[in-house]
Amino acid sequence: MKLKKMLAVGAVVFGFASVYAQADTELEFWTMNLAPKFNDYFNKSVADFNKANPGLTAKWVDMNWDQIQPKLIASIAAGNPPALVNFNVPWVHDFAAQGNILPVDTYMGAAKNNYSVGAIKDVTVNGKVYAFPWYNSVSIIAYNKDILAKAGVKAAPKNFDEFVNDGKQITAKTGVPAYAPKLGNFVGWFYYAGLPVVENGKAVFNSPKHVAFVQKFADLYKAGVMPKDVFKVEFEQEIAAYNSGKIAMMTTAPQALKRTETDAKDIYAKTGVAKFPVDAGKMAFGAWLMDFVIPKGTKDPAAAGKLGVFLTNDAQQVGFSKATETTFPSTKKGNLDPYFQAGAKSADPVEAGRAAAAASMDNARTLTIPPGVLPDEAAMTKKLQDEIQDAVEGRKPVKAALDEAVAAWNEKLKK
């Protein structure tokens, strides 16, 4: 059914396209869940691109994220894929491994140096770049100045050890849990700390370094620095806890501050903002990169590459961030734009948050295990999370918990 419909639509589009074929090459690009909110931005972008590139006609199509993969597969099968498709990082690795998207190194050319190092690493598979990095976000720290002052903590933490020690000091002096970082994906924390998870097809997260790292969380939990239900804390719960003064710091995306601004004016008035410190992994925490890929079989990949470079250049990315107000460019210069930097000295937390996040963007990495590495991701993640939770909440020694998770992973990886 779907395939037939796609074919029919494809035929119609192709039919129209062939009428104008002599004049223009149509470049259709798909995005995820951005219409109708950003219609103005995309209509202008398309007009700008078409004006600057005679002979090429860009055409914007937005769809729901869960339609992208099936529709793309159908269109590749029908020999009529679009020029560019908006992907996230796991999808890039998945489709690159299948050979369903093209490497873009040659089309990117010198523009490659414009993107931040972390963004290029995110979309590099086996040494080849497979996507044009686009918008991203990253975690910051928002803290309650009153509580920190009461605890005698003078400045926001500059590295992870300071983050740990400050937390202990805050809770010891004030009795308030210091923070509730999201622990729902502990693999991301290992990457953040620069610790490997899977190497040469084997799980390796039970080394003394891993044990010591998890032990820090267990100590924090035991001292009450993290609330008892920290493993249930997600985006919403963290904001609610911070807004009601139940935790001293939020470690979250900058848009959370907008909620504090509207929901908890008192707390907002005494909120300070800082970068989330980087650790040995040299990675900013909480990033999730969006990008554009060129599907296999697209009519004119070079022209598609031109559109990809255009949509992700500095000016376009800054423009898009201004439209969303909550996302950040993945280009080096983009984050230096006055729009982001103006808030650096601002007393307003939302503006300061924007500057703090922009300053972290160069280290932003999307911290996931690439798809296909884990044979049964749901069960393996569950095993790891269960063991970590037992260890952090003090039901099991850290070493024993990690050993058991590693053994379970290796049994699955062996198959």
Place this chain on the structure above:
Amino acid sequence: MKTSNSYTTIAYLFLAPALILMGVLTFWPVGYNTYLAFQDYSIADGSSTWNNFANFKYIAHEELFWNALKNSALYLLIVPVIQLAALIVAKMVNNKLPGMTLFRALFYIPVITSISIAGVVWANVYKYDGVLTWLLQSLGLLHDQVNWLGEPSIALYMLMIFTFWKGIGYYMVLYLAGLQAIPSEVEEAAILDGANAFQRFWKITVPMVKPTILLCTLLSTIAAIKVYLEVIVLTKGQADTYTALFYVYDQAFRNYNFGRAAAAGVVVTLICVVLAAIQFRLFGDDKK
């Protein structure tokens, strides 16, 4: 004059709308699911290939699935509790005192409350500094704060209490219908014979609502085996609350492994069928 043949035709015509809907929304998915259980299904292009029972072999050796089955089996503990409680409550609200309609409504409200909303409310009940901790502390029964949904030793039972609260009204209504079918003469005669309330309940009420007990036990057994919405809204499978259908859900929508999810679903279905057969033996009328 209508022949019995045309009556049958008309009967099927009246059944048709419901049958078609059930066919499309129930029987077809069940059949297709069973088919998928024996296949490698590729979500991207919709193709599937026979894989020689690989899905079943995999889950047979999967510790997580066995653990999930264990939790689902443990969940069956709720069946006798909720049935007995629902019957007693039905008995209590089945009299003509003023205000009974209000009580009936109160017991029924949780049934019609959306589970996602009830989940948010109960998450606050069970929060370590939430309503339950506060209540027990102010009664002097508890010293330390307890993370009700975070302790593996108790979290599953907390889910059961939630299910109990959510479900008791439903069975109460069914029992109420059963109770109202009991002629009042029987009970009056028993009173004259000197039977006390306890005896009347066990010797008259229970035997006379036996068909309803079978129905309700069956429904609540299947519901207990199928528990997964409670898990999604309250614990997401943390703290040893991973149930069999949550495994199915996780495999389908986290792993996108629909074949394996289908196989686990088939196993759960078979367990339901076996349990239903046992219950028909225990509570059903002997046809011999």
